[in-house]
Amino acid sequence: MLVSSKELFHIADKNNFAIPATNFIDGLTAKVYTETAESLGLPLILAYAESHKDYLGLEEAAWLGKHYAEKTSVPIVLHLDHGSDPAFIKEAIRLGFTSVMIDGSSLPLEDNIQLTKTIVDYAHQYGVVVEGEIGHVGSNTVSYEGESDDQSQYTTLNEATVFSQSTGVDSLAISIGTAHGEYTGKPEINFERLNEINGALSVPLVLHGGSSTGDENLKRCAREGMRKINIFTDxxxxxxxxxxxxxxxxxxxxxxxxxxxKDVLTHYYQVFETQPIEMKG
Incomplete structure (x- = not known):
């Protein structure tokens, strides 16, 4: 079933688990991800990245996402990942995405706030939730997410607090040591920063660059505040x-x-300790 992530994250937060976010790039990936979620009886964030529009157009992605989500009995969120173009994001909302990300993380804080708030105000009119990002999750040498080899900028508590309060985002992606793409070594996760931000903010937290981060690192992230973890590269x-x-x-x-x-998604469901969610109504 096609749903919003709002209730899912609330339940995940209450029970200390994370929900995997998997980017689909064609009909096969959308089908396998949702069928795996259905077979396990677990929720899923079915994500489509703006950077993949040359492989799969937005209109086709919306149709595929809704088609496969509505064939399942488990909660499926159709999410636009790393949206950067406001017009593209608004079109995704019109086409039926239930969640969108506006990524202004490479901008100065005030510009990121202004851009994100504009999208939040627009999306909320249509009942669509918004993910923002503060701090910047960069990429490794090998990335499949349309990014060049750039550097991460860690999120500070002050920036996260100001950003969350100023924009009204429904979830917040923060940078604590992961990166997009394949790692050449094992990343060092700043759990102290994660706990600091999670303890101060009520907004659900999101982790990008989860692939190759290590099972124990990701299990701990899920237990200590991350409610959505992206695993596309793996x-x-x-x-x-x-x-x-x-x-x-x-x-x-x-x-x-x-x-x-299927094998990798099933594995990460176990790592994130994802639990079944029964939607009310």
Whole structure:
């Protein structure tokens, strides 16, 4: 079922678990992610990134996301990930996305606040929730999310507080040591910063760059305040490895790809300790 993330994050916060966010780039990925969630009876953030618009157009992504979400009995959020163009975000809302992210994290704080508040005010008119980002989650050398090799800027408590209060965002992505893409080494997570921000803010927190961060790190992030964790890169890498297995025909190749996606998503559901959520009404 297609839902908003608002109630999901409230329940996740109450029970100290995270919900995985998986970026779909075609019909196969959307299908496998939602079918895996359905088979396990668990909620999912089905995300589509603005940076992937050249692979999959926004209108087609909206149709695919809604189609597969509505075929399931579990809560599925159709989320626009890393939106940067206000016109693109507004079109996503018109097409039926239930959650959007406005990423102004590379901007000066005041500009980020102004841009984010504009999107919040617009989205809330249509009952759509908004994720903002303060601090900047950069990327590693190998990234599948449309970013160059850039540096992370850690989130401070003061900036997070001012940003949250000034914009009215429904969830907040913060930077505590992860990065988009594949790691060359194991990241160092600033759990002290996570606990500091989580203890001071009531808004649900989001972690980008979860792939390759390490199971224990991610389990601890989920237990200590992260309510959504993005894991796109690990899914793509696993599917690629499965695809390298000798396959006699196209359908066998699809089977291998599906196996890679399903196995990694199932694994991260366990790491995040995600629990079933029964929607009221």
């Amino acid at each position: 899914l793509i890498v696993a599917a690629h490895k499965e695809a390298q297995i000798k396959t006699p025909h196209y359908m066998a190749l699809r089977d291998n790809l599906e196996r890679g996606f």
